[in-house]
Amino acid sequence: MLKRVAATLLTGSLALGAHVASAAESITGAGATFPYPVYSQWADTYQDKTGVGLNYQAIGSGGGIKQIVAKTVTFGASDAPLKPEELEQHGLMQWPMVMGGVVPVVHIDGISQGQLKLDGKTLADIYQGKITRWNDAAIAKLNPDLELPDAAITPVYRAEGSGTNFLFTHYLAQVSDDFANSIGEGKSVAWPAGVGAKANAGVANQVASTGGAIGYVEFAYAQQNDLNYVTMQNQAGDYVEPSIESFKAAAANADWKNAPGFYLVLTNQPGEKSWPITGASFILMHEQVQDAKAAKQALTFFDWAYQNGNAAAEKLDYVPMPKNVAAMVEDKWRQIEGPDGKKVWTQQ
Known part of the structure; x- marks a missing residue:
C-alpha cells in the first residue's frame, strides 16, 4: 500500500480505492490534498473489507468547498475551516477528521x-x-x-x-x-x-x-x-x-469542545516541542442532504476511519483525532437529515 500511495503522490492521481466500484458502491467527495495520502490508505482497506469505494477528487480545499456548496458531491474536504456564519449560510456542518503538519x-x-x-x-x-x-x-x-x-x-x-x-x-x-x-x-x-x-x-x-x-x-x-x-x-x-x-x-492544545462549529486553527501553538504549522483537515456535509443513503454510506466510512484508521494515519505521520473528539463529532452527525426529515445517522 505504501508503494501505491507513493505512486499517487508522484502522479497526482485523483482516484482512491484499490478496485473499481460501481456508482452505487462509491462514496463521492472532493477537496483538500493535505489529507489525501491517509484517505487513500483508509479507502483501500475499507474497500477490501466492505466492497464500498471512495471516489475522492483531490482538487484543493477551495474546489472542495465549491463542490459541496453546489451539492455535486456527498462531502467536501478543507484544511481551511469555515467560520460558523459561513456554515450557517450554506446549511453545512464540519468536523475535523485528522491532523498533520x-x-x-x-x-x-x-x-x-x-x-x-x-x-x-x-x-x-x-x-x-x-x-x-x-x-x-x-x-x-x-x-x-x-x-x-x-x-x-x-x-x-x-x-x-x-x-x-x-x-x-x-x-x-x-x-x-x-x-x-x-x-x-x-x-x-x-x-x-x-x-x-x-x-x-x-x-x-x-x-x-x-x-x-x-x-x-x-x-x-x-x-x-x-x-x-x-x-x-x-x-x-x-x-x-x-x-x-x-x-x-x-x-x-486543541480545545475542540469549545470551538464553535469545530472552527479551530492550530498554527503557532505554544510548547517547546510544537511544530509551528500544524492544522486539522475537515469534512463538510449538508445538514439537510438530498441523498440519505449516500450520506449514511459516507458517515459509515468516516466512523470506520475514526475507529480503525489510527495506525495507518500515524504511519504516514498524521495525528488521529482523540476518541473523545470522535464521539463529539458523531453526536453532531445526528443533526443530519434526509429529504424526508428523518435522521441519517442513528448508530449509538
Missing part, C-alpha cells in the same frame, strides 16, 4: 535533510520576495555552521485555492506583521514572487525538479517524495523538526 521543503545543493534552520519572519520575507538568495545575511545568521550557496531562491506556492495555502499564510501572518499587511492570509493570495504549482503533489514535484527552490507541503508528500525539509523555530524559540511527535505536541 505543513512543512517547508527545499532543494539546495550541499544542504542535507533538516540542516537548514528558518524562523517564521525569515520564511515570510522569502515569500514576500525580500530575501532572494540562499546566502542572504538573515538566513546565514540562523545557520552559522552551514556553507550557504550564492544561489537564487525560487519560492514555489500553491496556484489554486488551497487549505495548505491557508495554514501556511495564516502562520506567516501570525509571525510577521509585514506579511499580514502586504499579502495576508487565505486559501488564495497574490504572491509577489515565485512559481505556482497545483496541489501538494505539484508543489512537491516542482521543488524536486528546481534547484534553489523552496515550497510547502503536507509532511507525507515530503516523506514520500524524499524532499529536504526545513527545521523551524517555534513560538517557544526552540528549533524542531517535523514529525508526528511535534505535530502531536501542537495538537495537544
Whole structure:
C-alpha cells in the first residue's frame, strides 16, 4: 500500500480505492490534498473489507468547498475551516477528521535533510520576495555552521485555492506583521514572487525538479517524495523538526469542545516541542442532504476511519483525532437529515 500511495503522490492521481466500484458502491467527495495520502490508505482497506469505494477528487480545499456548496458531491474536504456564519449560510456542518503538519521543503545543493534552520519572519520575507538568495545575511545568521550557496531562491506556492495555502499564510501572518499587511492570509493570495504549482503533489514535484527552490507541503508528500525539509523555530524559540511527535505536541492544545462549529486553527501553538504549522483537515456535509443513503454510506466510512484508521494515519505521520473528539463529532452527525426529515445517522 505504501508503494501505491507513493505512486499517487508522484502522479497526482485523483482516484482512491484499490478496485473499481460501481456508482452505487462509491462514496463521492472532493477537496483538500493535505489529507489525501491517509484517505487513500483508509479507502483501500475499507474497500477490501466492505466492497464500498471512495471516489475522492483531490482538487484543493477551495474546489472542495465549491463542490459541496453546489451539492455535486456527498462531502467536501478543507484544511481551511469555515467560520460558523459561513456554515450557517450554506446549511453545512464540519468536523475535523485528522491532523498533520505543513512543512517547508527545499532543494539546495550541499544542504542535507533538516540542516537548514528558518524562523517564521525569515520564511515570510522569502515569500514576500525580500530575501532572494540562499546566502542572504538573515538566513546565514540562523545557520552559522552551514556553507550557504550564492544561489537564487525560487519560492514555489500553491496556484489554486488551497487549505495548505491557508495554514501556511495564516502562520506567516501570525509571525510577521509585514506579511499580514502586504499579502495576508487565505486559501488564495497574490504572491509577489515565485512559481505556482497545483496541489501538494505539484508543489512537491516542482521543488524536486528546481534547484534553489523552496515550497510547502503536507509532511507525507515530503516523506514520500524524499524532499529536504526545513527545521523551524517555534513560538517557544526552540528549533524542531517535523514529525508526528511535534505535530502531536501542537495538537495537544486543541480545545475542540469549545470551538464553535469545530472552527479551530492550530498554527503557532505554544510548547517547546510544537511544530509551528500544524492544522486539522475537515469534512463538510449538508445538514439537510438530498441523498440519505449516500450520506449514511459516507458517515459509515468516516466512523470506520475514526475507529480503525489510527495506525495507518500515524504511519504516514498524521495525528488521529482523540476518541473523545470522535464521539463529539458523531453526536453532531445526528443533526443530519434526509429529504424526508428523518435522521441519517442513528448508530449509538
